[in-house]
Structure formats: C-alpha cells, structure tokens
Amino acid sequence: MEGKIIVITSGKGGVGKTTATSSIGAALAMLGNRVVVIDMDIGLRNLDVIMGLENRIVFNIVDVVNNRCKISQAAIKDRRIDNLFLIPASQSDNKDVLTTKGVERVAKKLKKEFDFIIMDSPAGIERGFENSVVSADEALVICTPDVSAIRDADRVIGLLYSKSITPKLIVNRIEPARVARGEMLSHQDVLDVLSIDIAGLVPLDEYVLTSSNMGMPLVLQKESKAGQAFTRIARRLNGETDLPIEVPTHRTGMWKTISKKFGFTK
Amino acid sequence: MFSKLLRKLTSQDKKNSKNEAKKRLQFALVYDKLEIDDSTLKDLQNDIIQVISRYFDIDKDSLSLEIERGEDKSALVFNTPILNMKRR
Numbered sequence: 001m002e003g004k005i006i007v008i009t010s011g012k013g014g015v016g017k018t019t020a021t022s023s024i025g026a027a028l029a030m031l032g033n034r035v036v037v038i039d040m041d042i043g044l045r046n047l048d049v050i051m052g053l054e055n056r057i058v059f060n061i062v063d064v065v066n067n068r069c070k071i072s073q074a075a076i077k078d079r080r081i082d083n084l085f086l087i088p089a090s091q092s093d094n095k096d097v098l099t100t101k102g103v104e105r106v107a108k109k110l111k112k113e114f115d116f117i118i119m120d121s122p123a124g125i126e127r128g129f130e131n132s133v134v135s136a137d138e139a140l141v142i143c144t145p146d147v148s149a150i151r152d153a154d155r156v157i158g159l160l161y162s163k164s165i166t167p168k169l170i171v172n173r174i175e176p177a178r179v180a181r182g183e184m185l186s187h188q189d190v191l192d193v194l195s196i197d198i199a200g201l202v203p204l205d206e207y208v209l210t211s212s213n214m215g216m217p218l219v220l221q222k223e224s225k226a227g228q229a230f231t232r233i234a235r236r237l238n239g240e241t242d243l244p245i246e247v248p249t250h251r252t253g254m255w256k257t258i259s260k261k262f263g264f265t266k
Numbered sequence: 267m268f269s270k271l272l273r274k275l276t277s278q279d280k281k282n283s284k285n286e287a288k289k290r291l292q293f294a295l296v297y298d299k300l301e302i303d304d305s306t307l308k309d310l311q312n313d314i315i316q317v318i319s320r321y322f323d324i325d326k327d328s329l330s331l332e333i334e335r336g337e338d339k340s341a342l343v344f345n346t347p348i349l350n351m352k353r354r
Contacts, residue, residue, distance in 0.1 A: 147287050147294075154295050182282040189284060193291050 003034075003111040006118050006237065007136040009160075009167075011152030013123030015144045016172040019208055019218065021120035022051050023227060024140075026217040027234030029084035033115040036075055036085040040132040041122035042097060045089035052215020053078065053086050062090040065102040071109060081217060085114075096127050100134040107135035116237070125159060133160065138237075139167035140199050145174060145185040154194055168199035170233065172226075175204050176250035187247065200233035202226050203248035300340050302333060314344055323350035 008021045018039075025037035038061055039047035048054040059074035064087065071087070078084040090097070110117045121132035133139065139160050143153035153169070160167045171187045178184040187201050205226035211218045218227040219234075229246065236243050302310075311331045318324055329346035 147291050150291055151294055151298070155298070158299075179284075182284050185284045185287055189288050193288060193295065 003114045004116055004137045005107055005111065005135050006116060006138045006140060007121055007132045008118060008140045008142060009121035009129060009132060009156055010123065010142045010149070011125060011156040012143070012149045015149050016142055016170075016202070016208075017123070018046050018050050018120055019212070019226075020140070020142050020170060020172070020202075020230065020233075021047060021118050023218045023230035024234045024237070025116070025118045026051075026078075026081050026084055027219045027231040028116050028118075028238060029078075029081050030219065030231075031234060031238050032083075033238065034083045034085075034113070035116045035118065036087060036110060036114045037118045037120065038087045039089035039120050040128055041120065042089050042093050042095040042128060043091065044122065045091050047120050048076075048086060048088040049215065050212050051078065051086055051217065053088075054215070057088050060088045060090040061106075062093050062097055065098055065106050071106070071113065078217075080220065095122070098127070098131045100130055103131045104135050125156065129156075129159075133163060133165065136165060139165045140170055140233075141167045141196070142170040142172055143190070144172050145179075145187075145190060150185070150190060150193060157194065157196055167196065169194060169196045170199050170202060172202045173204040174201055174248045176248045180250065198245055199236065200229055201245060201247055202229040202233075297335075300333065300335065307331060311344075318346065321352055322348045323352060325349055 006024075008017050008024070010017050021037050025035050029035040037047060037051075039045050040061070041047075042062065045060075048057060053076050056076050059069040061074065063069045064071055064074045074087050075085040076088070078086065107117070119132045119136065122128035141153050141156055141160070143149040157167055157169075169190070171190055174187065175184055179186045187198065191198065203225045205224055207221045207224035208218060208226050211221055211224070211227075218224055219231050221227050225248065229248070232243060232246060311329075314331065315324070315326060315329070325347045329344070331342070331344050334341045334343050
C-alpha cells in the first residue's frame with residue numbers, strides 16, 4: 001500500500017507548524033508506522049533542532065530533489081523512536097531552488113518507502129508553500145486563537161480548496177482559563193469564522209518550550225498536555241476516526257476562583 | 267494590592283474582548299475575499315470588452331473597471347464611452 005503525504009501549514013509564522021510536525025510524526029511512528037518528516041523551509045531550517053537531530057545532518061531535501069543523494073542517505077533515523085526519520089531542509093540554498101516538478105518526483109518515491117510523509121511547510125504562501133502542498137493527500141492547517149493567525153489560516157484554507165485539498169484545522173495554544181473569561185476566542189468561535197472540520201485542539205503548554213530546549217520529542221513527555229493532544233491527532237490520522245475531539249479545560253476549584261477574583265493568584 | 271483589586275473589579279475591557287475579535291474577523295474575512303488580483307481583473311476586463319464589442323463600438327482606451335466597496339454591499343462598475351451602435 002502507498003503511503004500518505006500530509007502537509008502541515010498555516011500561512012502565519014510562529015503558530016506551531018514545526019512543533020506539530022515533529023509531534024504528530026513522532027506519535028505516528030510510535031503507533032507503528034514508518035514515518036518521515038520533511039522540513040520544507042529552505043534556508044530557515046528548524047525541524048532538525050526541534051527534534052534534536054541537528055548534528056547528524058549530512059544531506060538535505062534539496063540534495064534529494066536534485067539527485068545528489070538517495071533518500072536513504074538524507075533520511076536521518078531518530079534513535080529514540082523506531083521508524084521515525086527526518087529529511088532536513090537545506091540551510092544555504094535560496095528558497096526558490098526547489099520546483100514543484102522535482103518535489104512531485106521525490107514524493108512518488110517516498111510514498112513507496114513510508115506509511116506517512118509529513119511535510120513541514122514554511123510560513124507564507126509563496127514557492128515554499130506550493131512545493132509543500134503539491135503532492136499532499138491531506139492538509140492540516142494550524143492556527144492560534146488570535147485574529148492574525150485566523151485570518152491567515154482562512155487564506156491558506158482557500159488556497160488549499162482551490163487545489164482540491166480539503167484541509168482540517170488544528171487550534172494551538174488554547175488557554176482554557178482565558179477562554180472561560182471571554183478573553184480568548186474559543187475553538188467554537190474559530191470554527192464559526194472559518195467553517196472547516198477540526199483535526200484537534202491543543203492547549204498552551206510549558207513543555208513545548210522545555211522539550212525543544214532539550215531536543216526531546218514532546219510526545220515522549222508523558223505529562224505534556226500538548227503532547228497528549230498531538231498524539232490524539234495522530235491516532236485520528238492513523239485511522240481512529242471516531243476518537244472524540246478533546247476540548248482543553250481548566251480546573252477551577254472554589255478556592256482558586258475566589259483567590260483569583262481577589263488578585264492573590266494570577 | 268488594593269489598587270490592583272479595585273482595577274480587577276472595575277475593568278471590563280479585557281473581558282469579552284473575544285466577541286470584538288470574532289466580529290472583526292468575520293468582517294475582515296468577507297472583505298478579504300472581495301479583493302481581486304490585477305491579472306484576474308485584466309482577464310475579466312478583456313472578456314467584458316469582447317462581449318460588448320459585439321453590440322457596440324466602444325473606446326477601449328478610456329474605459330474603466332473597478333470594484334466599489336460599500337458598507338454592506340460591493341459593486342462591480344464598468345464604465346465605457348459608446349462610440350457607435352453596431353448594426354446587426
């Protein structure tokens with residue numbers, strides 16, 4: 001059976017594409033799939049450092065597309081998670097070095113070798129975005145609950161539709177307490193505005209920064225709420241389509257509510 | 267601490283700011299979609315000229331095609347001088 005290419009994109013930068021890519025990729029591998037994650041952000045690579053594989057880079061995706069090496073030479077094997085591979089971006093090339101034709105040719109080969117191919121799209125809607133979506137079977141659009149990220153997500157969703165891809169949405173960095181106070185758009189508000197199916201809801205989580213400090217996969221941090229949310233997204237991609245969407249909640253004991261009201265705790 | 271408490275009890279602006287965000291977003295997204303890029307507008311203009319030219323002689327140099335945006339409605343405005351009616 002052929003593998004599936006999933007692109008993770010957002011339009012706006014800094015909303016969590018790379019974190020989502022590494023986490024979902026890792027979770028899919030832990031579920032028993034052969035997975036490769038590919039950094040498509042030519043010139044500004046980051047997926048390698050988030051995954052803690054930055055000092056094992058020999059070849060990159062540009063080398064693969066330009067036939068300077070084989071896929072197996074460029075794919076770095078993760079030592080902590082079986083069957084997880086990374087093909088990094090090139091740091092020196094110009095972002096226009098890849099063409100959609102070249103990417104399509106490599107994508108065909110990748111589908112024969114892996115169950116899931118996850119493309120980490122760069123921010124923006126230019127060449128890098130085009131290259132990331134050209135061969136995609138599915139797309140995940142990620143946004144945070146703020147006006148600029150949602151507007152950019154809407155633009156990207158429109159572009160994906162025009163390419164006959166029906167994307168699903170990940171809302172990232174949800175702060176349940178602020179949603180409860182009416183300070184932050186709820187996931188339902190976001191859905192009302194965007195009219196798109198949801199892939200998953202991810203809470204704001206301190207583990208995202210600390211595990212990136214260590215180059216540790218987030219999904220290996222058992223306590224991480226965001227890691228758990230990404231794992232659930234991966235399980236749905238892996239065929240558990242009836243796994244319910246979990247809405248991040250905050251626990252408010254009576255005492256906590258009272259002390260918050262009087263300014264003792266934030 | 268007392269001033270902090272006072273502020274907490276009186277400030278309402280932060281509260282429900284999300285409703286404002288939602289309203290503004292819904293408007294912005296509709297507005298964004300009305301924007302049309304130059305090449306599409308040029309194509310549209312050429313198509314319109316082709317159709318109109320079947321019935322009228324028009325001055326192709328002094329016509330204009332614009333999208334006018336109003337508060338709740340937008341209009342496509344095509345303006346052209348007619349030089350002659352074509353006899354059919």
